Amino acid sequence: MYSSPGRPRLAPGGALSLIIGLVLVWQSGTTRADLSFDGKNRFIMTGQRMAVTLANDGSTAALAEVSLNWGEPESEKSQPLPLAISKPLLRIDASKKANVEVFYQGTGLPTDRESYLLLSVLDVPLAAKTPHTMTVALRHRFKLLYRPALKSTLDEAMAGLSWAMQQETEGRLIADNPSPYYLTLSDIEATGSNGQRCDQPIEHLMLPPFSRQPLDIPSCQPASLRYQIVSDAGNLRPYGATLSTDKKSHGSAQF
Numbered sequence: 654m655y656s657s658p659g660r661p662r663l664a665p666g667g668a669l670s671l672i673i674g675l676v677l678v679w680q681s682g683t684t685r686a687d688l689s690f691d692g693k694n695r696f697i698m699t700g701q702r703m704a705v706t707l708a709n710d711g712s713t714a715a716l717a718e719v720s721l722n723w724g725e726p727e728s729e730k731s732q733p734l735p736l737a738i739s740k741p742l743l744r745i746d747a748s749k750k751a752n753v754e755v756f757y758q759g760t761g762l763p764t765d766r767e768s769y770l771l772l773s774v775l776d777v778p779l780a781a782k783t784p785h786t787m788t789v790a791l792r793h794r795f796k797l798l799y800r801p802a803l804k805s806t807l808d809e810a811m812a813g814l815s816w817a818m819q820q821e822t823e824g825r826l827i828a829d830n831p832s833p834y835y836l837t838l839s840d841i842e843a844t845g846s847n848g849q850r851c852d853q854p855i856e857h858l859m860l861p862p863f864s865r866q867p868l869d870i871p872s873c874q875p876a877s878l879r880y881q882i883v884s885d886a887g888n889l890r891p892y893g894a895t896l897s898t899d900k901k902s903h904g905s906a907q908f
């Protein structure tokens with residue numbers, strides 16, 4: 654359901670951090686989408702506890718199942734999750750709100766970089782009143798980034814992102830994120846020296862901290878880039894970069 658940073662072209666959904674999946678529970682042609690999240694599409698956790706507000710916008714009570722998992726698949730095999738949910742299962746009355754807290758035990762996550770997790774909320778449907786029907790539930794997945802006290806800011810991390818052409822392979826770009834932040838990019842559009850767009854924009858790319866990511870632009874040798882970076886609030890900030898074959902190019906904000 655979520656995208657691996659190593660497969661940028663396969664990730665649907667653009668730059669949004671909210672990932673919605675369908676779960677077949679009983680039998681019906683209806684879906685349930687009464688839960689909302691106060692306009693949030695991502696969460697930034699900076700201490701040992703954080704509250705998440707769930708709202709039931711429907712006319713009947715809702716049952717929500719809340720869980721937390723590693724965002725990086727390989728992390729699941731390396732260590733247990735050092736966080737917990739206060740209410741893994743909760744009932745929310747019609748037109749009411751409820752808070753779920755995320756707790757961090759204080760150790761187990763890196764202190765020099767962000768950690769990427771997925772907060773999952775399943776809107777559990779009521780039992781079907783009509784036999785031989787199917788009810789389709791919605792599972793919402795949100796990026797949750799745990800952010801320790803870091804010396805640099807996210808704005809500095811955005812400005813520090815650099816690009817370089819790989820001389821050994823024509824049409825290959827290297828995105829370099831030297832910061833301790835996860836950077837989520839959207840709509841990366843490469844343009845050739847003739848001003849023509851090289852290929853379809855790359856919809857989504859998530860760069861882990863202190864990482865370098867190759868991007869293949871097979872249709873031409875790009876001369877410039879336009880892209881957007883997702884802010885903490887989930888907004889898109891436009892950037893651009895002029896590419897050079899002999900040095901790194903840093904992106905600059907576009908207004």
